[in-house]
Amino acid sequence: MENSKSSYVKIINEICAEEGIKLSSYSYDWAFCLRKDQKRAFILGYQFGLNPSSVQQVCNDKNIASEVLKEEDIPSVYHACFMAPSMLQYTGGKGSWKALLAELEKGTLVCKDNYGTGGNLVFKVRTQAELEKAASDIYKSSEAMAVCRYEDIQSEYRLVVLDGEIRLAFSKIRPSLTGDGVSTVGKLLAEAIAKGQIHSFLVPNEVELSKVPEKGKTYLLNWKHNLGQGASALTLSIPDLEEELVSLVKKTAKALGIRFASIDMIKTEAGWKVLEVNAGVMMEHFASSGEKQYITAKAIYRDAILKMFEG
Template identity: 35%
Template sequence: MTGLNTERALYRILRELAAEHGARFDDLGQGWILRLELGSKARYVYGYAFDLSSAATHAIVTDKAASSEVLAARGVPCVPHRVFLHPKMGAYVPHEGNWAKMLEFAAEHQYRLVVKENMGTGGQGVLRVSNARELELAVEHLFQRTHAIALSPFVEIGAEHRFVVLRGRVELAYSKVRPRVVGDGTSSVLDLLARAAKDPGERTRIDRALASMDPPALALLTSVPAKGVEHLLNWRHNLGQGAAPRLLEPGSATHAALTPLALKAASCVELEFGSVDIVETASGPLVLEANSGVMMEFLARDHARGYDAAKAIYRRAFRAMFDLSD
C-alpha cells in the first residue's frame, strides 16, 4: 500500500510544491495522509481532500443522498438519490423496513434505476437494474459491503463533465469520454478492441474498461456492429473504468454553458476546493455529484497536458491552504 500511495501524481506534486515553497513535507499515513508545514502553519491532505473545506461540507458531498438533498433544496438541478440503511442499523430504519419504499421509488422511475454505495467512489459498486428481481439482487450484494446504499433514476447521459472548483472559480474542466469502438460490419467488438489495443495508451484504457464490464456488456463482445456504428463499452463515465479525459477549453461553448451550474452547486454545499460532475441529458444539464477530494491521477497520466494542468491546480490549492497570494 505504501508504494502505491507514494507513486501517486498528487504525492509527487506535493513534494515538489513543498520544496518550491520551502515547506516541510511529512508522510504520516503510508503515503495517504500528508502533513505540510510552512512557517507557523500546518495543513493536511487526506487522500485527495485538502485542508480547505469544512468537515460538514466534506461529510455532505461524500454522502450522495445528502448532497442531492442539499442541492435540490437550493434549486440546483441534480440527479436525485434516495438513501437506504442496512436493516442491522435498526435504530435508524423504519419498522416497516426498506423494501416497500424501494419498490415505491422504483415504480416512480419505471424500474430504470441505478443502485450504488451511498458513499462509494470511482464507479465501484454501481449497478444498473430494470426489474424487482435485479433490484433485490443488487441490494443484497451491496448490503454485504456497506451499511448505506443509494437509489437513483437511470438517466440517459449524452456527455459527462467534471469541473474543478477553487474558492468560487473553475480551475479546470474536462469531459469523460467513454471507451468505444466503431464497427466495420465484419469484425466483432472483441476483434475491434484487439486492433485498438496495439496502441499502448489505448491498451491501458481498454484493460480498465474490460475489467469493469457487467455481464450484459460482456455478452456483447462477440457481437458485430454495423459499419460506422459506435459501440460503447461501458455505460459508466469513470476514468478508472476506461473513460478518457478531454480538456474543455475556457472559451468553449460547453465550458461557458455549464460553469454557472458548477459554481452554484459548489457554493450551495460550501465547497472551497473540490469537483462537480455535470451530466448532459434530454431534460438539460444535471449535477450528478460533488466531491471534496480532487483526484487527477488519470488526467495526469493519460493526457499530454495532464500533469502540468494538475500541478497548476494543486499549486493554487496549496497556496490557498497557507493563505498565500497568487
C-alpha cells in the same frame, strides 16, 4: 498502484520542495502534514484543509448532497437513500424493499454505495434479480445505498472549482469500438486490445461479444463515465463552456459552501444537471495522461496548498 508511486504524491512532494514547505508523510503517503512559517496544514487522501469537515461529509454523502441541491432548486440527479437492514433501528424499522420495487417499476435504476467513489459498487438495475444482487453487494461494505433514476447521458463533464473559480474542465469519453458491419464485438475488442487501444482489465462483463455492430456505428464498452473504469479525459476550454453549465457549477459550490471540489455534470435532453459533488479532488488519471495535464493538475494543487497557509 502504490500511493508513493502516484502522480498525486509526486506532485505534493514537488510543490512542497519548491515552496519551502516542510512535508511529513503518514500511513503510506495517505496523509500529509505541511509546515511553513509557524503554520501547519493537513492533507488526508484527496481532502485538502480548505473545506470544513461537515461540508466534506455532506458532499461525500450522495443522498444529503442531492437533498441540499433540491432545496436550492439546482437541477441535479436526485439520490434516494436506502439504509442497510442492520441500520433499521435508526430509520423506523419499516424496511426498504417495497419502496425500492416501486421505484424499479417506473424504469431502470442506478444503485450505488452512498459514499462510494470511482465508479466502484455502481450497478445499472433493470430487474428485481439485479436489484437484489446490487443491494447485497453494496450492503456488504456500506451501511447505505443511494438509488437514482438511470439517465440517458449525452455528455458528462468534470469541473474542478477552487474558491468559486473553475480551474479545470474536461469531458469524460467512454471507451468504444467502431463497427465494420462484419466483425463481432469480441473480434473488434481483441484487435483493439492487441493494438494497446483498450486495456482488457477495464472491459466490463456485460459486453455483448457476439454482437455485430453496423458499419460506422459506435459501440460503447461501458455505460459508466469514470476515468478509473476506462474513460479518457478531453480537456475543455473554460472560456468556451456554456453559460448555463458555468452558472450551475458555481451555484452548486456556493449552495454547499465548498471551496475546493470537483463537480460532475451531465447533459441530457432536459439540459445540464449536477450528478455528484466530490470534496476530494482526485486528478490522478488526468495528471498521468500527459505532460500538459500533469502541469495543469500541479498548478491547481499548488494554489490549493498555498491557500491553506493564507490568513
